[in-house]
Amino acid sequence: MSQSHARDLLTVVIAAFNEADSLPVLHPRLMDVLGALAREDGVDARVLYVDDGSRDGTWGLLQAFAAADSRVGLLRLSRNFGKEAALTAGLDRIEAGAALILDADGQDPPELIPRFVAKWREGFDDVHGTRIQRAGEGWIKRSSAHAFYRVIGRLSKTPIPADTGDFRLLSPRALAALGQLRERHRFMKGLFGWVGFNRVAIPYERDARVAGASKFNLWRLWNFALEGITSFSTAPLRLATYMGLATAAAAFAYGVLIIVKALLWSDPVAGWPTMMAVILFLGGIQLIALGLIGEYLGRLYEEAKQRPLYLVDAWHPATGVSSGHD
Ligand code: UDP
Ligand code: MG
Numbered sequence: 001m002s003q004s005h006a007r008d009l010l011t012v013v014i015a016a017f018n019e020a021d022s023l024p025v026l027h028p029r030l031m032d033v034l035g036a037l038a039r040e041d042g043v044d045a046r047v048l049y050v051d052d053g054s055r056d057g058t059w060g061l062l063q064a065f066a067a068a069d070s071r072v073g074l075l076r077l078s079r080n081f082g083k084e085a086a087l088t089a090g091l092d093r094i095e096a097g098a099a100l101i102l103d104a105d106g107q108d109p110p111e112l113i114p115r116f117v118a119k120w121r122e123g124f125d126d127v128h129g130t131r132i133q134r135a136g137e138g139w140i141k142r143s144s145a146h147a148f149y150r151v152i153g154r155l156s157k158t159p160i161p162a163d164t165g166d167f168r169l170l171s172p173r174a175l176a177a178l179g180q181l182r183e184r185h186r187f188m189k190g191l192f193g194w195v196g197f198n199r200v201a202i203p204y205e206r207d208a209r210v211a212g213a214s215k216f217n218l219w220r221l222w223n224f225a226l227e228g229i230t231s232f233s234t235a236p237l238r239l240a241t242y243m244g245l246a247t248a249a250a251a252f253a254y255g256v257l258i259i260v261k262a263l264l265w266s267d268p269v270a271g272w273p274t275m276m277a278v279i280l281f282l283g284g285i286q287l288i289a290l291g292l293i294g295e296y297l298g299r300l301y302e303e304a305k306q307r308p309l310y311l312v313d314a315w316h317p318a319t320g321v322s323s324g325h326d
Contacts, residue, residue, distance in 0.1 A: 009097025010037070010117065010169075011073075011318075012047040015086035016104040020057040022209065023104060027065055030102070030110040034071060043117055044097070046318040048073040049104075050090040053080035066316055073318035078311040084186035085310040087166065091175060093317070100169040105209040108167035112204055116169040125174040125197035129167035131206040140218065148225045152190075155233040160193045161201060168192065184302050184309060187224075187231040230295050237296060240289035247285055251278070 012030065016023060034045040049062045049072065059076060066072040075089055091099055098120055102108050108129060119127040145163070152160055166188055170178060177195045229236065261267040 008041075008043045008117075008121075010043050010045045010100060011094045011097060012045065012100045012102050012110075012113070013050065013087060013090035013094070014047065014102050014104050015050045015052050015083050015090065016054060016058055016062070017052040017080060017083070017086070018054045018056045018058060019104040020054070020061055022106055023058065023061050023065075026104060026106045026110070029106070031069065031071070033110045033113050037114060037117065041114065041117060045113075046071045046073060048075060048090050048093060048318065050086045051076040052083065052086035053077050066318075070319045074314065074316040075312060076314040078313045081310045083166075084188050087188065088186060089310045089312065091170075092179060093315070094175060096172070098169055098171050099175050101166045103165075103167065105214075107206055107209055108165070109204065109207060112202065115202055119200050119202065120169050120171060123198060124200045125171040126192060126195065126199040127169040128161065128164050128192070128199065128201055129204050129206075130161065130201040131163045131165065132203045141221070144218075144221065144225075148228070152225075152228050152232065155229055155235040156190065158190055158193045158232050160189050160228075160232070161199075164189060164201070165206070167204075171197070173197065182309065183231070184305075184307070185227055185231050185299055186309070187228045190228060190232040226295070230299060234296070236292050240292050243285055243289065247282060251282075254278075 012034070014026075030047060034047065037043040037045045049065070051059050051062055051074070053076075062072075062074050066074050073093070075093060077086060077089060081089075087101060091101075100113060100116060102110060102113075112129065116127045116129075149160070149163060170192075174195050174197050177197070178191060181191050181194065183191075
């Protein structure tokens with residue numbers, strides 16, 4: 001549990017995709033917090049921005065940040081790979097110390113970072129923020145998120161804490177462990193849960209975005225949920241087996257009923273409506289089961305290709321701690 005805290009090193013990793021509107025708001029706030037951390041807590045704190053193939057002025061902004069402050073490191077991916085890949089790229093570059101993941105849009109208040117660091121120093125490996133309020137998010141998003149955490153909590157054997165985003169601090173050993181998980185479909189919440197170690201939650205109010213719009217619409221969230229479920233559970237495959245068993249049993253019982261009726265009451269064998277209903281029902285179930293298998297097969301296919309998770313276009317590590325605000 002105990003790590004050496006001679007001069008703690010912390011890298012804040014921020015994935016940014018078209019965040020030119022939010023970054024000018026977030027960056028000064030963040031640098032203030034990091035400055036205070038260095039002065040008051042003796043933490044050598046840096047930030048690593050990962051530009052996830054932005055097409056607005058994000059990269060230019062980031063370069064200006066880095067030129068002005070040696071605590072800023074920059075990584076640019078060759079195109080938009082998605083938040084998970086961008087975060088992975090950032091985390092992969094951290095050679096020492098702990099990592100803290102933050103959203104670029106100010107929804108995770110940087111002012112909370114000292115509390116995360118305090119928990120880390122108490123010996124926790126995975127300090128994660130838990131939302132107690134979702135400001136600026138509609139009821140559809142809130143209720144669907146709620147339902148999602150309940151479903152995945154039941155289906156998956158890996159503990160996935162509810163209402164936990166990516167706002168979290170990982171100790172060096174948790175970070176190293178996460179680095180070993182190289183799967184292509186990266187459902188980060190599940191991956192963090194898989195790693196384990198000493199975990200603690202910090203409840204916080206999630207603010208609304210400071211600027212710009214969320215990149216996650218309902219369709220993307222739905223796919224994200226599918227991703228989570230298929231990455232961390234094979235329960236749907238078993239469901240297909242049970243559906244098959246149940247329909248087979250029902251069909252058998254129905255067959256017996258028809259025979260008995262024909263023999264005992266010489267009931268004429270009737271009609272194509274029942275036949276159609278049964279055929280269509282079975283056809284539907286078969287397609288669903290096939291789709292489920294396909295879902296997993298598709299994932300297997302993508303893993304089998306063994307492509308890298310991301311490609312790097314540019315990499316400027318932070319050179320060090322600036323002594324003050326020069
Ligand atoms: N993001 C990214 N690549 C993407 C989409 C989003 O790096 O393809 C970043 C984005 O810049 C932000 C974070 O991921 O820092 C969260 O995105 P967003 O605020 O759109 O998601 P939400 O908070 O609505 O879940
Ligand atoms: Mg956001």
